[in-house]
Amino acid sequence: MDPVTALLVDPATALYVVMAVALVVWLGIFAYLWRLDAKVKELERK
Amino acid sequence: MRISERVSTGLKLFLGIWMSGVLVAAFLYAPPALGLGEASRVIYFHIPVAWVAVLAFLVSMVSAIQYLRTRETTYDDRANVAAQLGFLFCLLATVTGSIFARITWGSFWNWDPRETSIFILLLIYAAYFALRTAVEDDERRARLAAVYSIIAFLTVPFLVFVVPRIYFSLHPEAAFLSKTGGLTMNRKMLQVFLGSLAGFTGIFVWLYRLQLSITRWQHRLFYKEE
Numbered sequence: 001m002d003p004v005t006a007l008l009v010d011p012a013t014a015l016y017v018v019m020a021v022a023l024v025v026w027l028g029i030f031a032y033l034w035r036l037d038a039k040v041k042e043l044e045r046k
Numbered sequence: 047m048r049i050s051e052r053v054s055t056g057l058k059l060f061l062g063i064w065m066s067g068v069l070v071a072a073f074l075y076a077p078p079a080l081g082l083g084e085a086s087r088v089i090y091f092h093i094p095v096a097w098v099a100v101l102a103f104l105v106s107m108v109s110a111i112q113y114l115r116t117r118e119t120t121y122d123d124r125a126n127v128a129a130q131l132g133f134l135f136c137l138l139a140t141v142t143g144s145i146f147a148r149i150t151w152g153s154f155w156n157w158d159p160r161e162t163s164i165f166i167l168l169l170i171y172a173a174y175f176a177l178r179t180a181v182e183d184d185e186r187r188a189r190l191a192a193v194y195s196i197i198a199f200l201t202v203p204f205l206v207f208v209v210p211r212i213y214f215s216l217h218p219e220a221a222f223l224s225k226t227g228g229l230t231m232n233r234k235m236l237q238v239f240l241g242s243l244a245g246f247t248g249i250f251v252w253l254y255r256l257q258l259s260i261t262r263w264q265h266r267l268f269y270k271e272e
Contacts, residue, residue, distance in 0.1 A: 015073055015074075015084060016073075018073065019069065019070065019072075019073035019074070022069050022073075023066060023069050023070070026065055026066065026069055027062075027066070030062045030065070033058075033252065033253070033256065034058065034062075036256060037058065037252075037256055040256065040259045040260060040263070041051070043263060044259070
């Protein structure tokens with residue numbers, strides 16, 4: 001197992017890895033919704 | 047920018063920060079449930095999305111009743127959008143539950159009463175969308191869909207709350223619910239759980255309003271083309 005994979009699956013760091021992935025997913029969804037919302041508002045203004 | 051728009055933008059920004067905080071707290075602040083290990087943290091996502099699914103199906107039914115009373119198409123749109131979101135959140139509850147099942151029971155799917163009942167619920171609402179696409183006439187589609195939505199919601203309390211409790215299930219309610227139905231979580235777990243519940247409800251409200259605006263724009267463009 002290479003050092004990076006070993007670090008990711010290590011029980012001591014796995015919790016932080018899962019949290020980071022969940023945060024990235026949420027921030028991605030949030031950014032997408034924010035842009036979509038802005039575009040709909042722009043359409044309504046026009 | 048109008049005041050209402052500023053408030054709306056502020057609330058969305060707050061929701062973004064709030065949910066990020068809930069995510070961090072779910073992993074670093076709340077302790078794992080006794081006997082279920084780290085995988086028990088899934089409750090901060092699994093139960094709130096299941097709650098939002100029930101809420102969305104309820105909104106769909108109420109809008110359907112409103113449509114039958116007033117015959118205004120806006121209520122048909124509301125019922126449809128709420129059902130779409132309900133289906134999405136129900137699917138998320140199924141996926142998160144399935145991941146938990148893999149970790150604790152050793153398999154993603156084993157037709158436990160909980161899994162079977164949520165699968166039937168998904169099928170019922172999938173049929174709602176099939177019905178909507180099968181009828182061409184707008185007025186007839188809206189009327190049939192409204193009646194179906196009301197009947198579909200009548201099954202929700204049975205499939206979500208009653209059936210899984212009648213039969214023996216591996217679903218770990220005992221870790222979070224007492225025999226009388228009260229919550230048995232400790233203070234930290236309860237704080238994160240309620241925070242997540244509020245956050246996911248906020249996400250539902252945002253998605254609902256956004257999807258409703260998009261649906262109205264689709265109608266306007268469709269009638270313009272015609």
